[in-house]
Amino acid sequence: DVKVTQSSRYLVKRTGEKVFLECVQDMDHENMFWYRQDPGLGLRLIYFSYDVKMKEKGDIPEGYSVSREKKERFSLILESASTNQTSMYLCASSYQVYRGAANEQFFGPGTRLTVL
Amino acid sequence: DQQVKQNSPSLSVQEGRISILNCDYTNSMFDYFLWYKKYPAEGPTFLISISSIKDKNEDGRFTVFLNKSAKHLSLHIVPSQPGDSAVYFCAASAREYGNKLVFGAGTILRVKS
Numbered sequence: 001d002v003k004v005t006q007s008s009r010y011l012v013k014r015t016g017e018k019v020f021l022e023c024v025q026d027m028d029h030e031n032m033f034w035y036r037q038d039p040g041l042g043l044r045l046i047y048f049s050y051d052v053k054m055k056e057k058g059d060i061p062e063g064y065s066v067s068r069e070k071k072e073r074f075s076l077i078l079e080s081a082s083t084n085q086t087s088m089y090l091c092a093s094s095y096q097v098y099r100g101a102a103n104e105q106f107f108g109p110g111t112r113l114t115v116l
Numbered sequence: 117d118q119q120v121k122q123n124s125p126s127l128s129v130q131e132g133r134i135s136i137l138n139c140d141y142t143n144s145m146f147d148y149f150l151w152y153k154k155y156p157a158e159g160p161t162f163l164i165s166i167s168s169i170k171d172k173n174e175d176g177r178f179t180v181f182l183n184k185s186a187k188h189l190s191l192h193i194v195p196s197q198p199g200d201s202a203v204y205f206c207a208a209s210a211r212e213y214g215n216k217l218v219f220g221a222g223t224i225l226r227v228k229s
Contacts, residue, residue, distance in 0.1 A: 040125070042120075042205060042220050050214070103165075107160045107161070112157075
């Protein structure tokens with residue numbers, strides 16, 4: 001059974017703190033993604049990675065950074081948390097399209113982050 | 117600029133009836149479309165997909181229809197069940213954009229028993 005896990009389900013942090021969100025997948029997927037979900041805005045892509053140590057900006061990368069040191073792990077870092085980063089954060093993974101597999105992404109359960 | 121639009125924020129349907137969720141897109145490069153279902157406090161789960169070379173794909177109670185000329189797709193759920201109550205996201209991808217998906221804002225479906 002495919003699995004994407006995220007380190008925390010709920011997190012409360014203070015403004016200015018550095019926040020680490022961890023994601024691990026056990027499907028040997030090349031691609032990993034970080035989204036945030038906000039009401040009325042759907043899922044917006046923050047960063048993604050198509051290989052170890054590779055990363056690309058998504059649609060809303062400002063205020064975030066990522067790290068992918070191992071294939072199975074993709075970390076999202078909030079350098080200095082702000083209240084407008086209060087959101088649901090979702091990690092996903094998928095195979096590369098060239099494998100001929102469907103472009104389906106598998107999601108983790110999400111981390112509800114509140115910044116006070 | 118939203119490339120994938122779900123114009124109905126919510127939909128309420130009686131159990132046993134048909135649910136129709138709609139999605140419009142603006143980018144003609146999109147060639148693959150997916151529907152995801154999301155329960156509160158859980159991650160989205162893949163439901164059904166369709167390639168642009170088809171106009172219909174069916175999986176049990178779920179059918180997706182694609183109208184390329186209108187840049188419109190719809191998800192039909194027949195018959196609707198209370199357990200179908202969730203947020204449904206439409207997503208699109210294009211070979212030129214690699215492995216990224218572009219998501220709509222989602223539609224909340226409530227199936228009343």
